[in-house]
Amino acid sequence: MYVTRCLLRSLSLKSSEMCGLSNAKVQSHGQMFKTTSTQSLNSITEPINLIKMTSRCFSKRNFHFSPELKNNKVNIKFVDRYGKLHEAKATVGDTLLDVVIDNDLNFESYGVCEGTISCSTCHVILDQATFDKLEEPLMDEYDMLDLACGLTDTSRLGCQVHVTREMEGVTFTLPIEITDARGV
């Protein structure tokens, strides 16, 4: 039964996840390994290997079926750079960058450095209340936010904001301004 559920679950996963191509998720969890598309796809020609691979994918994704962990999800929203609203399911503890990737929101050039605080492309704008509840950003985050276009008082890097239960229903906005705001 468990094997069947794995197989059914694997068929519902998007191919990018199967191939482990979402490296940012791996990085943001601090895991050291990366999968490549060729490693995964080479092993799917046999049904047994397919099942083995899906269970490996699940373990990498920390995907569980136990009922109590269903409460670890909150519903959040993103407004993209074109003003369109996207709904997303977020796991408590994940970063906003993880959420964008896991929900296949596919924002252009979002999280380019894969969560290593080396760019500012995952810049999001929060509402004041949510912003105030967060811990002070690290110096590295301040440094990269300095270079972000459309910087606001409630800006953060999406790869550094961890989802909490209190974020149920909260909306995060991607900056629309794309010209260089630094001006100096």
Add this chain to the structure above:
Amino acid sequence: MLLRNCFIRSWGAFKDICKPSVAHTQHNLFRFYVNDVPNDSPKVCVVGSGPSGFSITQTLLKNHPSLLVDMYEKLPVPFGLIRYGVAPDHQDVKNCINGYNKTAESHRFSFYGNIEVGKDVSLDMLWSQYHAVILCTGAQKERNLNIPGQKSKNIFTSKQFVGWYNGLPEYQKLDIDLSGGNAVIVGVGNVALDVARMLLKPQGLLKETDIATEAHEKLLQSNIKNVFLIGRRGPLQMACTRKELSEITDLPHISTSIEEEHFGKAVQDALKKKDLKRRKQQRLVSYLLKMAKMSKSNVSADSNLSVLFLRAPLEIITNNKLVKSIKFLKYRMKDDNPYEAKPVSTEEVEEIPCDLLVSCIGYDNEPIDSAKIPFENGKIVQVNGRILDDEGLYACGWCNHGAKGVLADSSNDSMLTGSTVLSDLHFLFAKKGNLSGSRQIITHFKNSGKTIVKWNDWKKIDHFEVTSGKKMNKIREKVLSYDEMISFVRS
């Protein structure tokens, strides 16, 4: 066997449903399940394979169901400054390559390396074969010091020095002498700080990176202990970031010298006014002021970084044609607005000992085809990336707005120019009709014997570099000659 083949076919078909652009695999298992793209798809040419080239390719492929992108790159290897500009100890910045690799797997994307637009193929030819041509060629023209003595020995531009340690083939034979004690770097942007950091960082920290091995070995023998960073203006105009500066000043064996006189009342008042647009500058200058005030009595320091403001290079003094010292004209800031202040000469001349000089004073744009591309005040004339109305010629990235900005700026500019291209595409397709794209161009090259590096060829070079690197405990050991890179095409 039949059941196995059925399984492969149905799995491949299911992947098509899940994802419009199917991942390209080494074994090409699923490629033939993707519908052939119709001949009458719009064809776009991207010139340059750096961050802006790939970012705009991503924008175009994502937002149009059928257009094709052909990317031309003058070097046999892709990625531009990500490969040859970003410092070896900044590997995280290079993570963007993972996204670019994914883009390159699209069946609507083709890569043609070792083709220089403007030399191997004209812009006119490209423009006649593609509905849109997008220049992402960066800023290639180095600025010169333009002072007497600048052709002396052991004086290098940032392009040369950075290219040397980053494995750019044309700079591997540079005779860089690191036996003297004093290095002067003219410029205070992030590139200047990269050069300073390469000279001052304990070399053990670089040995596992993708730094060129010979350059690294030379740096291991370096006697450079004093590095001077010279800025033409004041702290509030300093172009680098706080992060880059702290990467050097936080090193345990480094002492830092910053003149406190440049942080007068006007500067300190400017720091107190909250201004989000200036936040980067304010945080940098606050950090500089803190460093200036600290008497960093670092007993274990064996090297020194001095940041000198308000000095313009005047003349290089040599001994037997080898640089010995450099004279600077000292300035003071004139206006009340500390951000906009202009430097004014004090007539005072200062001489600084110098055994190695690297100028990091930025780059200018130079049009590929000056006959076709309108160019004013050192910039391509364009509106939202569109160079010529109704013609299908565009510019994106540093070749568009000058050599400043980081990855996020390339991404943003790509989205802006990409939107412009997409909005023009229907009109351009109606105007130009079906075009052949790369077909005639590549046939011409095949007939002329020119070797074209395709994406699969790059993957062979990539694999070789990573494998060679592993043997030396490095991330990658770059191939250091163009001939060797091209030899992979024939292998």
